[in-house]
Amino acid sequence: MNLNKSKVSWKSPSNIALIKYWGKYNNQIPMNPSISFTLDKCSTITSVKFEKSNEFSYNFFFENKSKPEFIPKLDVFFSRINEHLPSLSKLKLTINSSNSFPHSSGIASSASAFSSLALCLTEIESMFSDLIDNENFFEKASFISRLGSGSASRSVYGPLSCWGETELYEQSSDEYAIPIKISNHEFPVFCDTILIVDSGPKKVSSTIGHKLMDDHIFKKERISQSHLNFSKLKKSIDSNDLDSFIEVVENEALTLHALMMTSNPNFILFKPNTINIINLVVKFREETGTKVCFTLDAGANVHLLYPKNSFEKVQEFIKKSLAQFCHDGEYINDQIGLGPQKN
Numbered sequence: 001m002n003l004n005k006s007k008v009s010w011k012s013p014s015n016i017a018l019i020k021y022w023g024k025y026n027n028q029i030p031m032n033p034s035i036s037f038t039l040d041k042c043s044t045i046t047s048v049k050f051e052k053s054n055e056f057s058y059n060f061f062f063e064n065k066s067k068p069e070f071i072p073k074l075d076v077f078f079s080r081i082n083e084h085l086p087s088l089s090k091l092k093l094t095i096n097s098s099n100s101f102p103h104s105s106g107i108a109s110s111a112s113a114f115s116s117l118a119l120c121l122t123e124i125e126s127m128f129s130d131l132i133d134n135e136n137f138f139e140k141a142s143f144i145s146r147l148g149s150g151s152a153s154r155s156v157y158g159p160l161s162c163w164g165e166t167e168l169y170e171q172s173s174d175e176y177a178i179p180i181k182i183s184n185h186e187f188p189v190f191c192d193t194i195l196i197v198d199s200g201p202k203k204v205s206s207t208i209g210h211k212l213m214d215d216h217i218f219k220k221e222r223i224s225q226s227h228l229n230f231s232k233l234k235k236s237i238d239s240n241d242l243d244s245f246i247e248v249v250e251n252e253a254l255t256l257h258a259l260m261m262t263s264n265p266n267f268i269l270f271k272p273n274t275i276n277i278i279n280l281v282v283k284f285r286e287e288t289g290t291k292v293c294f295t296l297d298a299g300a301n302v303h304l305l306y307p308k309n310s311f312e313k314v315q316e317f318i319k320k321s322l323a324q325f326c327h328d329g330e331y332i333n334d335q336i337g338l339g340p341q342k343n
């Protein structure tokens with residue numbers, strides 16, 4: 001290979017947490033373990049061209065346009081990773097990213113953005129160093145992703161990915177995510193329909209929200225609740241108990257927003273239509289017995305999770321009852337995916 005100039009490219013998905021990461025210590029170490037479904041369609045493609053240089057430098061383009069507003073976060077990321085990817089110190093990088101989801105949807109995902117970039121950078125490092133091989137490639141990429149955005153560490157594996165130490169999985173780590181196999185083959189393949197309630201930028205970034213957990217009045221309780229919920233969730237997946245799965249997932253979503261509302265200062269990210277949708281989802285489940293539930297990330301949009309064999313029924317319900325609460329009637333049908341792809 002001609003290493004004077006070359007290019008790598010990865011497509012990496014977003015993910016939706018079932019047990020939420022909320023709160024962190026220095027150096028992107030999570031306060032509690034989290035687990036997520038990896039998505040399939042909602043993803044970022046990043047390509048990195050690299051050429052030899054006397055010192056490190058980078059240019060960043062989003063869909064071929066320069067984006068000065070992304071530079072401070074990228075600068076922090078590169079300052080965190082340079083000791084872990086030493087080959088970068090002699091390279092000039094040209095980074096180009098694009099998302100598979102519409103600009104207007106307001107679901108720009110730091111998880112897909114940073115994991116796709118981290119996979120590219122890890123691949124470049126592996127070309128110069130014997131320390132990265134097929135065995136540890138994804139672990140290293142997850143570690144590097146974490147230093148960009150905590151939730152990004154989970155996006156390098158599918159269908160389920162766990163980040164943060166938990167006694168439930170011996171291999172689990174605060175420094176990188178691990179893939180979780182669904183050993184129970186009865187457990188259904190899940191769809192995730194993202195109902196776009198608000199397409200604007202978030203009022204409060206996750207980074208600020210995490211910070212507010214440092215002195216949160218419920219910090220200790222939240223940490224123990226997350227461990228308890230994690231063990232209930234694992235049991236529900238192992239025993240195919242969808243009612244218990246739904247109970248934990250919705251409890252985590254509401255806890256996340258309750259933590260925001262009880263932070264000091266407090267903030268509220270859901271919107272009236274978020275609540276309208278939640279109420280209708282619960283009513284629909286009670287009336288039809290369909291195993292559909294809601295979850296939320298740090299914003300107003302609602303993720304509807306449901307088994308693939310209920311797809312038709314849930315789509316009908318969305319069109320008839322929920323789309324009216326979405327911004328411009330917009331929603332995105334996705335499903336659980338298997339993780340990143342090298343281009």
Ligand code: DP6
Pocket residue numbers: 016017019020021022028034110148149150151152206207210256297298
């Ligand atoms: C609510 O991963 O975006 O989506 O590490 O500061 O980049 P940073 O935070 P980020 O936080 C995600 C929070 C969440 C829950 C989750 O994905 O686990």
